[in-house]
Amino acid sequence: MQIDLFQLEKIVILLLLIATLVGIAARRLRVPYTVGLVLVGTCLALFSQLDISVQPELILGILVPPLIFEAAFHLPLRDLRQNVRPIISLATAGVLLTTFIVGGVVFLGTGLPLPYAIVFGAIISATDPVAVIALFRTIGVPKRLQVLVEGESLLNDGTAIVVYKLAITAAVAGTFSPAQGVSDFLVTAGLGLFIGLALGWMASLLIARIDDYLIETSITFVLAYGAYIVAESFHFSGVLAVVAAGLVCGNVGPRGMSATTRIVVFNFWEFISFLANSFVFLLIGLVIDPPMLLANGQAILWGILAALLARALVVYGLLYRAPSFPTRWKNILYWGGLRGAISLALALSLPAQLGAVRGQLQAMVFGAVIFTLLIQGTSMATLVRWSRLTQRSDARQEYDLRRARTVATRVAYAHLNKEHREGLLSDRTWKTISGALNAHIARLTDSIHETLSADPTVEAEELDSAWREFLRHERSTLNNLYADRVISEETYAQLSGRIDELLTSREIGWTSVDELDAAVWQLHEPPQPTTDDQGPTKVDPLNK
DSSP states (O other): OOOOHHHHHHHHHHHHHHHHHHHHHHHHHTOOHHHHHHHHHHHHHHHSOOOOOOOHHIIIIIIHHHHHHHHHHTSOHHHHHHTHHHHHHHHTHHHHHHHHHHHHHHHHHHOOOHHHHHHHHHHHTOOOOHHHHHHHHHHTOOHHHHHHHHHHHHHHHHHHHHHHHHHHHHHHHSOOOHHHHHHHHHHHHHHHHHHHHHHHHHHHHHHHTOOOHHHHHHHHHHHHHHHHHHHHHTTSOHHHHHHHHHHHHHHHGGGGSOHHHHHHHHHHHHHHHHHHHHHHHHHHHHHOOHHHHHHTHHHHHHHHHHHHHHHHHHHHHHTTTOTTSOHHHHHHHHHTOOOOHHHHHHHHTOOGGGTHHHHHHHHHHHHHHHHIIIIIHHHHHHHHHHHTOOOOOHHHHHHHHHHHHHHHHHHHHHHHHHHHHTTSSOHHHHHHHHHHHHHHHHHHHHHHHHHHHHOHHHHHHHHHHHHHHHHHHHHHHHHHHHHTTSSOHHHHHHHHHHHHHHHTSSSOOOOSHHHHHHHHHHTTSOOOOOEETTEEOOOOGGGO
16 A cells, blocks of 8 residues: 555645744634634535545544643643542543433434444543633633543543443444443553553653653554554553553653653643644544535534533532532533543444444534533633633732733833833923823832732742743753853753753742742752652753
8 A cells, every 4th residue: 555645744734834834823812722723624625625534543643642642741630639539430431321311412413323322422422621621821820620520531532432332332332331331441541551560660761760751652653553553453442551550651751751851741742732622623624524414403402401410410410419510610620521532533433334324423413512612612712701710810920911911001001101212202201201101100010019018829920930031041041052052962951950940840949039049040050869659850851
């Protein structure tokens, strides 16, 4: 079989360019990035000659592993343990309940044979709240709620795929054994998790013994795909294997990394996740067939209604006896149950033996995915604001308001000053207005100082932000000096390694002028090796 690599390259670069432009437009228009990608993908499918045949293996085997691995890699086990009961409950019992509730409602509402309705329920049971998580990180939703949403999504992706395989086997064969189904579920999911844990642990041990950030980054990349490939080769859950591998490597691996390596690895996976998400949501738009959606409009409505009903029963039912999760959190968890990549891949992988039902099921899945992205995804910000979940204090809000007014006034003052210097504003007018503006700016500046003095937390946040901005600019200057060969590699490694170590620390570590003076004095001192439970701290190869 011949593959036109040049044609494939052109398509990939074109899609990446489109994703980049959509990202710029979405930021300016303040709309969810993923929603913009779906809309643009739909327009491409309708009005362009671009013909892309999307195989389920493309999504499940190429695009899903990096998405799952990146999310698991950045999820602290400590936070996960605090929410382990509700997460496991939603990702196991929640998936099973969703499958059967959705299947039952669709069976009663559309007349679709029950086995096929159960298949639809399994496909739609996996949540994919990518846009919701991005929104949470932007506006400061409580960390525990973020972990709950992300943890549920990570685990229910794998369980939903296992349930889907059991459901499709039963639908095609026409028979189903509950005992055999439970046994297959436990074996497939359990051994998938075991493979991921083992591979993640081995990768972490290997990382601890290597002093090369490029090789260490490569190990994490191989692990993400290797865990999926190994588990699927033995017919176990590849997605759950990737989840387990990402959790282990993300919580154990960084202990054996230098500060510079951690920055490289984190930035690498952030970029890979951006690429995978971009392609997934563009492909969702590209595979949508509007005539097919219109022909199955009634069935799609029943599917959406069933999904919303099942989500409500699962969230409010399973978390009913969870007093630590207020109703406002449950509302967000309910409405944030978006569907995306996994549902799309499973719909595309429906076997041809289903006949005409295959097209109807795909239309129902695509319709439900579009509804969650365009309706639920775009309204999440409003719901979060109404729920008053943001962690920004009144003092912080007041500080931001006063700072914004001060900055805007200073910029406007500088503009008028420039016009005066260029002769576009008379001396008399400038003298009159500048005096009033200077006094106004002084009052605004004093009001900012009052806010900082009244709340030490806000002042600490500004100190932290200023200190990190200073470090980033100094790091950039070192990069330029090294690129221009002004400083040697040894000097660059010593100075940049220390800055990277400070940038990766969670707190600035000082609150007084004396402590700040000590921090600046020690900034350019080479980091001293330390020992802990894990053995000696590894020094980056460039820092040797």
